Amino acid sequence: xxxxxxxxxxxxxxxxxxxxxxxxxxxxxxxxxxxxxxxxxxxxxxxxxxxxxxxxxxxxxxxxxxxxxxxxxxxxxxxxxxxxxxxxxxxxxxxxxxxxxxxxxxxxxxxxxxxxxxxxxxxxxxxxxxxxxxxxxxxxxxxxxxxxxxxxxxxxxxxxxxxxxxxxxxxxxxxxxxxxxxxxxxxxxxxxxxxxxxxxxx
Amino acid sequence: xxxxxxxxxxxxxxxxxxxxxxxxxxxxxxxxxxxxxxxxxxxxxxxxxxxxxxxxxxxxxxxxxxxxxxxxxxxxxxxxxxxxxxxxxxxxxxxxxxxxxxxxxxxxxxxxxxxxxxxxxxxxxxxxxxxxxxxxxxxxxxxxxxxxxxxxxxxxxxxxxxxxxxxxxxxxxxxxxxxxxxxxxxxxxxxxxxxxxxxxxxxxxxxxxxxxxxxxxxxxxxxxxxxxxxxxxxxxxxxxxxxxxxxxxxxxxxxxxxxxxxxxxxxxxxxxxxxxxxxxxxxxxxxxxxxxxxxxxxxxxxxxxxxxxxxxxxxxxxxxxxxxxxxxxxxxxxxxxxxxxxxxxxxxxxxxxxxxxxxxxxxxxxxxxxxxxxxxxxxxxxxxxxxxxxxxxxxxxxxxxxxxxxxxxxxxxxxxxxxxxxxxxxxxxxxxxxxxxxxxxxxxxxxxxxxxxxxxxxxxxxxxxxxxxxxxxxxxxxxx
Numbered sequence: 001x002x003x004x005x006x007x008x009x010x011x012x013x014x015x016x017x018x019x020x021x022x023x024x025x026x027x028x029x030x031x032x033x034x035x036x037x038x039x040x041x042x043x044x045x046x047x048x049x050x051x052x053x054x055x056x057x058x059x060x061x062x063x064x065x066x067x068x069x070x071x072x073x074x075x076x077x078x079x080x081x082x083x084x085x086x087x088x089x090x091x092x093x094x095x096x097x098x099x100x101x102x103x104x105x106x107x108x109x110x111x112x113x114x115x116x117x118x119x120x121x122x123x124x125x126x127x128x129x130x131x132x133x134x135x136x137x138x139x140x141x142x143x144x145x146x147x148x149x150x151x152x153x154x155x156x157x158x159x160x161x162x163x164x165x166x167x168x169x170x171x172x173x174x175x176x177x178x179x180x181x182x183x184x185x186x187x188x189x190x191x192x193x194x195x196x197x198x199x200x201x202x
Numbered sequence: 203x204x205x206x207x208x209x210x211x212x213x214x215x216x217x218x219x220x221x222x223x224x225x226x227x228x229x230x231x232x233x234x235x236x237x238x239x240x241x242x243x244x245x246x247x248x249x250x251x252x253x254x255x256x257x258x259x260x261x262x263x264x265x266x267x268x269x270x271x272x273x274x275x276x277x278x279x280x281x282x283x284x285x286x287x288x289x290x291x292x293x294x295x296x297x298x299x300x301x302x303x304x305x306x307x308x309x310x311x312x313x314x315x316x317x318x319x320x321x322x323x324x325x326x327x328x329x330x331x332x333x334x335x336x337x338x339x340x341x342x343x344x345x346x347x348x349x350x351x352x353x354x355x356x357x358x359x360x361x362x363x364x365x366x367x368x369x370x371x372x373x374x375x376x377x378x379x380x381x382x383x384x385x386x387x388x389x390x391x392x393x394x395x396x397x398x399x400x401x402x403x404x405x406x407x408x409x410x411x412x413x414x415x416x417x418x419x420x421x422x423x424x425x426x427x428x429x430x431x432x433x434x435x436x437x438x439x440x441x442x443x444x445x446x447x448x449x450x451x452x453x454x455x456x457x458x459x460x461x462x463x464x465x466x467x468x469x470x471x472x473x474x475x476x477x478x479x480x481x482x483x484x485x486x487x488x489x490x491x492x493x494x495x496x497x498x499x500x501x502x503x504x505x506x507x508x509x510x511x512x513x514x515x516x517x518x519x520x521x522x523x524x525x526x527x528x529x530x531x532x533x534x535x536x537x538x539x540x541x542x543x544x545x546x547x548x549x550x551x552x553x554x555x556x557x558x559x560x561x562x563x564x565x566x567x568x569x570x571x572x573x574x575x576x577x578x579x580x581x582x583x584x585x586x587x588x589x590x591x592x593x594x595x596x597x598x599x600x601x602x603x604x605x606x607x608x609x610x611x612x613x614x615x616x617x618x619x620x621x622x623x624x625x626x627x628x629x630x631x632x633x634x635x636x637x638x639x640x641x642x643x644x645x646x647x648x649x650x651x652x653x654x655x656x657x658x659x660x661x662x663x664x665x666x667x668x669x670x671x672x673x674x675x676x677x678x679x680x681x682x
Contacts, residue, residue, distance in 0.1 A: 147215065147267045151322060151334040154222065155341055158315045161229070162345035165308045 008048055015041040028074040036067045053134040214266035214273045217257040217281070218321055224250040225314040232307035239307045240299060247310040248289050251317065255285045258321075263682055265327065269389050272327035272682065279529055279677035280324045280456040283536050287449035288317045290540050290652065294547055295441040297646045309349055313445065316342035320453035324460070329378040329388040332457065336374065336421065340367050343450060347438050359437025366420070366430045374417025380410030390681075393465035408472050414461065415476060421454035424480050424514060425487040428507045432495075435503035440555060443499055444543035447506050452532055455513055459525060462517060464681045470520045477518040478610050484511025485617040492624050498546055498559050501624065505583060508621055509535055515614050516598045519605035525678035526671070527597035533670060534582070534594035534663065541656030542579045544649040548572055550642045559628060564637025572644065573632045575657040580629055582660045584622040590663035597671075 018041065021034040039062045046055035131139075141149050194202055212219060228246055232239050258281045261273050292310050299306055319339030326332040344367060348360025382388050384407040385396045397403065420427040435443050462473060488508025495501040509531075516528035548569075549556050565573040582591035595618060602611040644650050 144268045145270065145330060147270050148328070148330045148334045150222075151331065151338055154315065154318070155334065155338050158312070158338065158342050158345070161308055161312065161315075162341065165306070165312075165345060166348055166351050 004048065008045070011041045011044040011048070015045065029071070032067060032070045032074055035070065036063055039063050039067065051133060053132075053137055056134070211266065214261060214264045215271055215325075217254045217261060218318060218325075220257055221250065221254050221314060221318045221321070225311055225318070228314070229311055232311065235307075240310075241296075243307045244292055244296060244299075244310045247292055247314055250314065251285050251289050251292075254317075254321075255282060258282060258285070265682060269391055270328045270331050271322075271325050272390075273325060274680065274682055275677040276456070276460070276525070276529075276680045277324045279673065280452060280532075281321050283452050283532060284317060284320045284324070284449045286536060287445070287452065287540075288313055291441060291445035291448070293648050294444060294544060294646075294652065296648065297547075298439055298441045306349060309346070312342045312346050312349075316346065317449065320449055323453045324456045326457065326460070327390045327464075329382060329390075332461070333371075333375055333378055336417075336454075336457070337371060339450060339453065340371065340421070343367075343446070346442055346445065347434060349442070350439055355437040356439065359434045362430055362437075363434045370417050370420035370427070373413050373420070377410045377413025377415075377417055380406060380413060384410060390461075390465040394467065397466065397468040403469065403472070408469070411466060411469065411473060412476065415458075415473065415480075418454060418458045418461070419480055422451055422458060422510050423507055424510055425484040425507055428484070428487065431507060432491075432500045432503040435499045435506075436497055436557075440499065440543065440547050440557075443502070444539070444547070447502065447543065448536060448539050451506065451510060452536070455510065455528070455532065458514075459517055459528060460680050463520065463525060467520070474518055474520060477514055478607065481511045481514035481518060481610065482613050484508060484514065485614055486511075489617040489620040492621065495624075496559055497557050498549075498562075498628075499557050501559065502542065502546070505621070506539075508617065509583075511617075512595060512598050512614060515602050515607070515610055518607060518610060519601045521601075521605065522675075522678045523604055524601040525680065526674045527594075527601040529674040529677055530597045530671060531594040533674070534590040534660075537656045537659045537663075538579050538582050538591060540652055541575060541660065542583075544652040544656070545572060545576045545579065547646065547649045548641075548644045548653065551639065553642065556641070559631060561641065562628065562632050563635040564640070565632040568637055568640040569644065572653065575653045576632060577629050578657045578660055580625040584625040585618050588664045590660040593663065593667055 015038055018034045018037040022031050022038060025031045025034060039058060043055045043058050046052070046058060196202060224246075228243055228250070231246075232243050235242070258278055261278065263274050265272055292313055295309065299309060316339050319335050319337075319342060322331065322335035323339060326335050344360060344364045347363050348357055350356040378388070381393065384404055385393050387393060387396065416427060420430075423431040435446065438446070462477070466473060485508050488504045488506075488511055492501050492504035492508070495504065513528050513531050513535075516524045516531060518524070519527070546557070547555075549561060551561065562576075565576070578589065582589035585592045585595045595614075599611045599614060602608075602614065
């Protein structure tokens with residue numbers, strides 16, 4: 001499939017290029033926008049592999065929520081990127097070492113050929129064929145894993161309670177308007193007519 | 203599917219489901235009730251926990267939710283201890299919460315949710331539910347640690363706990379995913395079947411297991427994953443420290459036991475040295491680092507690290523005798539912790555809590571009963587017969603000797619001797635030093651009751667040793 005290969009290479013190159021731009025761009029807003037571009041291309045790569053559920057989730061969660069959150073943070077906090085960059089040269093040797101280690105590992109894994117390409121078929125719960133994988137997940141999430149699914153719901157509830165408990169401040173020194181009380185007031189009680197004598201004041 | 207068959211599916215998890223529904227109801231009640239809902243909510247939480255305990259006792263041995271959830275004797279034993287710990291921590295929090303200006307009705311509710319997480323942890327029979335339950339328990343605990351948001355110490359402790367906890371959760375999840383990658387299943391039974399059929403295990407699976415052990419060791423605060431414990435214990439309010447010292451540790455240790463003994467039993471040769479190493483490091487760090495402490499909560503933190511190290515000696519045996527000894531140890535640990543922390547809560551001077559060991563000087567003159575009770579707990583923790591702590595340690599070392607782990611038993615006994623130093627030092631301070639400024643008279647009746655009650659239990663533990671040991675023996679078979 002030369003067409004698929006072509007699409008793959010285009011997506012892969014754009015992914016890597018925009019990932020590099022995320023790290024190197026001078027404007028933090030540009031960096032976040034490049035991050036979004038990276039996610040979009042990664043989505044395309046997932047689609048090519050037939051993992052359309054992961055592709056959707058990546059778009060919804062990473063682009064829809066996390067990248068937008070980053071954008072808000074970048075815009076609201078006045079982050080000075082020049083300051084952040086100051087340690088770049090001092091971290092370079094350590095970072096370079098990690099890159100070399102990771103690269104060696106990658107080459108060893110590919111070079112030794114110790115990859116079983118049919119591992120998916122050997123799994124105890126293989127990927128169901130003839131079924132889109134969103135549907136395959138839907139089939140188990142409400143049946144086999146219903147308990148774990150509900151546990152996830154309770155985790156979200158607890159984190160919501162936590163966020164409210166830790167941030168809600170009941171302020172007593174603020175004057176608030178109560179519409180009911182306002183409507184129940186009679187004009188005789190609150191309005192006082194005063195006869196003002198000329199050039200004397202009240 | 204009709205209603206009757208649905209009920210038969212969810213019955214094994216009825217304690218947990220009951221807990222969720224009650225917690226949600228109480229949350230609504232707390233929101234819509236007037237500003238003084240704390241007391242009613244707290245008492246309702248205690249009643250709910252006791253009802254849950256009854257449901258736990260009545261549940262049967264079965265697998266549920268297609269093997270995701272397991273209810274066995276082992277889970278029941280641990281769940282009872284967890285509920286006991288939760289009830290205790292709500293009871294002793296009353297006085298503390300009354301003093302804070304906010305109406306924190308969420309506090310007992312968060313304890314309910316964390317208890318739910320812990321109960322699911324003890325019943326988890328699948329890596330997915332394992333991770334979910336650990337997260338549920340941890341997230342509620344992060345909030346509880348930070349609940350006193352106006353004090354710098356509490357927020358600092360909460361943030362530290364949150365950041366390190368999130369890191370350990372990541373390690374745990376990574377381990378789970380590697381294990382899934384190499385076995386092709388997340389179910390504990392599936393992993394056990396895989397390991398018994400495939401004799402040659404790949405090193406990748408061992409790496410996954412090590413990640414899993416590291417993540418769990420963090421939750422149990424086993425050295426070298428213990429760094430957060432002293433800071434968090436010291437920073438959070440004392441009732442929260444009491445909660446942290448008891449229920450989460452018991453739950454995480456139970457999960458540790460189940461994961462090691464049930465799915466990875468066939469890898470015993472691989473994980474036994476790791477567990478043995480972790481327990482040696484913990485007992486030594488717990489024993490040596492506690493000597494330098496001046497704050498009693500930090501001292502208890504190191505003491506708990508050592509206690510968890512002893513429990514891991516029982517796990518290193520890797521058989522039913524070992525599990526029995528851990529269950530016995532946890533039972534004695536529970537009562538000692540309840541007692542000691544009630545004592546620490548009673549330490550107040552000029553109406554504010556004090557936490558230094560030097561504040562206990564001359565306690566035998568000013569508070570003879572409290573001094574006697576604290577002496578009993580200290581002697582029990584250092585393992586003096588015939589107190590409860592002695593039996594806990596005795597069973598642990600016997601199981602290690604049965605499994606031919608002589609070195610482990612020897613180091614354990616050595617470190618017991620070292621740790622006896624700082625327990626005895628507290629007794630010396632209480633009995634043989636002059637009081638500079640006496641502590642306040644004890645006003646909190648609940649703490650006083652817990653103090654005296656657990657002291658009695660620890661002294662007369664040897665009378666009930668036979669029935670408790672029999673229960674622990676019947677609960678030691680993990681799985682069905």
